[in-house]
Amino acid sequence: MSDRELQRLDFLRKAGLADAVRTPLAGDASTRRYERLTTSSGATLMLMDQPPAAESRSCDPAWTPAQRHASGWNAVARLSAGRIEAFAAVADHLRSLGLSAPEIIAVDAVAGLAVLEDFGDDLFARAIAAGAPEEPLYLAAVEALAALHEAPAPDVLTGPAGDWPLLLYDETALQGGADLFVEWMPRLNPSLAFDQAAIDEWRAAWAPIAARGAAGATVMAHRDYHAENLIRLPHRPGAAGVGLIDFQDAVRAHPSWDLHSLLQDARREVPPALEARALDHYFALRPATDREAFLRDYAGLAALNEARILGVFARLIVRDGKPRYRAFMPRMWAHLNANLKTPGLEPVAGWFDRHVPESDRR
Template identity: 30%
Template structure:
C-alpha cells in the first residue's frame, strides 16, 4: 500500500517478520483465536503479498479444517462462513468500482452476527469502520518468502488484544508446546479466557487472566473485593498445587507466568458428571466422596506460590455471604415486581440473614471451592476413587462453612436434581463423614447445609437475571424455574421458617 494510503490510520504498533507459509498459518491461528463478532480486519498489500494466504489460513483455523476450500470472492465480492462462535465474512474489494457499493454488500448487517476480513480495503475509502484493525503486508525481497506484517489500529482495544495474542504465542514458544495449534475454548463471566493448545498429539489448556484493576468499573471492582473473588492467577496456582499434593485431581501446571496471567495446564477433558443434560448418579456419588475426603482434612490459610510470595485464602465472611445473597434483591426482585427494593426492606433482609448465619456459627469451617457443581467436575474414565473427579474453576476458594460446597453439588444450578437423589447424596456424605469421625455433628451439618443452600440459590438466581439483563445473555433465564424450585424445597426446612416468610412476601 502506498504511503499516502496509510495517512488516515495511526502508525503501526506491531511489526512481525514472517519467514514462510507455516509462520503465516500460525499468525492466522493467533488472529482467529482473538477475533470476535463485530470485528473488521483490513488486509492491505500488493498482488502476491500474501493477503489471500493469510485469509485462507484464518478461515481454516476457525473451521478447524486444514483442507477446507476457501475460494476467493473476487467476483462475488463477499463470501460468508458460518461457525459456532460467530459468522465470518470474507470481502475482496479489488473489483469494487464505486465505494458506495460497499453499502449494497450489507457490511453493517454482516457485523451484527459476525466478523469481516476485507482484502483491498483502500477501494472502500472512508466507508469502513474507524474501529478496524489494518494489517499491511509487504515483501521486502521478491527473491525470498519472507513477509513483513505491520499492524495499525486507532482503537486501543485492538492494540491490546493483538499484543496479548502475540504474547501468548511467545509464551507457547518457550513452553513444552512450541508451534501449538490454538483453539478458543471458553470465556467465563470474569476476565479470563481459555484455549486448548495441541502439539505432537498432546493437548493442554491455556488460561489467560489479565487482571488490571484500572480496567474494571468501580462497582465491579468493589463487588469482587467485597465477596472475596480472586483477582489474579496466583490463586489458581496456589490452590491447585495444594489440592494435587493432597491427592485430588486438579490439573497439573506445565508452564506459568503469573505476572502476565498465563497458565498452561493439563487438559482433563470435557466430560462432566452430567450426560445428555441429566445427572449421572454414579458420578455425583463420586463427587460426594471427594467432598467428604476434603472435609475430613484441615486446610491451610496461607499457601506458597513461588519462591518469594504466598497466597492467603480469604475468609468467607458474613458480610460477603450477605452481599452475595443480596443479588436476589438487586436483580430478581425488580425482575419479578417491576420495582427496586426500598431501603427498609433491604435492611430487614440483611438483618434476617445476619441472624440466620449466626445460627450456624459453630458449623465446620474449611476450604470452600465455591463452584463445586457439574460444569467444573470433569469425569475421568481411566481413574478410580476420588481421581475420577477432575477439579477446575477453584480460583475463588475461600475459608468458610464446608456445607456450602455440598449444597452447591446437591442442588446443581445446571441440571435438575430430584429430591430423592438429593436425599441419597446427602445421606452418602453424612455416612462417609461419620465413618471418618464418631464426633461428626449430623444435626449441625444439616442446619448449615440448609442455610448455605438458601444463600447460594439466592445468589445464583440474582446472577442469572444479571447475566440476562445486564450482560445480554437471556439464555440464563431458562435456569430460573429450576433454581426457584430448589429455593422452595430448601425454605421448607424448619430452621429457615423466618427466611421463608420473607422470601414469600416478595415472590407471591
C-alpha cells in the same frame, strides 16, 4: 495483531509451545478464556488466559468490611479476581491431598497466563446427558469433597506462582451475595420493588444464617462445585477419578457449601432421592459430623446461595445481555421455595411472603 495476542505468543514461545495448534474453547460467565493446545506429538494441554486488568481487585486479608465494599465486588465476595497465582496455589494444594487438579506446566502470573494439564471434555454433566449412570458420579464427587474436608485448611496456600491466602467466607461475603437478589431482581422484574425498610428486613432475616455459615467455616471450599466443573478421569482411582477445575475462588467455608452447590445445581436436575443418597454417603464418610445441625445449615446456606444465584442471573441478563441464564431461574426458585420450608428459616420465608408474590417465584 493485538498486544494481548503478542503476549500470548511470547508466553507460548518461552514455554516451548510456539508450534502448538491452538483451538479456542467456548466461554462462560467469567473474564477468562481457554484454548486447547495440541503439540506436534499429538499431546494436548490447556492455555488459561486471564488478563490481570479485567476485574476489580481481590480482597486484601486486612481490609475491613467498609474497605471491601469500597473496593468492589471481588473484595466483598472474596473472589480471586481471576488471579493466576490463586488457581496455581489451590491446584497444588488439591494435588497434595491426592485429588485431581490440573498440573501447572508453565505460568506467568504477572501476565495472567498459564499452561495446564488437559483433563479432556468428559464433564460429569455431558457424561450423564450421554447416558452415564449419574449416581456413581455424584457419589465419587462426594468422596472427593469428604477427602478435602478431612484435610486441614491452611491460612496460606503455596504454589508455583506464589502464595495465596485462603480467606474466610465470612458474613460480609455471605450477606453481600444474598444482597444481589434485592439489588438486581427488581431490574429484571419491575413489578418487584424493595424500599430501604424491606432491605433492612431482608438483611436482618439472613443475618443468623450468615453468622452460622461463617462460624462453621472449617474446610476449604471449591466454591463452584457442580457437574459442569467436574471431569471424569476413569483411569485414576477413587476420589482422584474426579477432575477438578474452576476452583480459583476457593475459600474457607462451611462444609455444606460445596455439597448444596453440587446437589441443588442451577444447571441440571438432581433427583431428590439422589440428593438424599449423596448426603447419606457424606455422613458415612465423615461419621463425626452432627447430622441435624449440618442439615439445618445446609438448608439455610443453600437458600442464601439460591437467592444469590438468582441475583447473579438477573445481573447477567440485565447488565451483560446474556438471556440464556433466564432458563436456569425456575430451578433455582424451586430449590429456594423448598428450602424456605425448613424450620428456622421462618424470618426469610416471611420476607418472601410479604415482598415477592408466589407468581414471581417460578
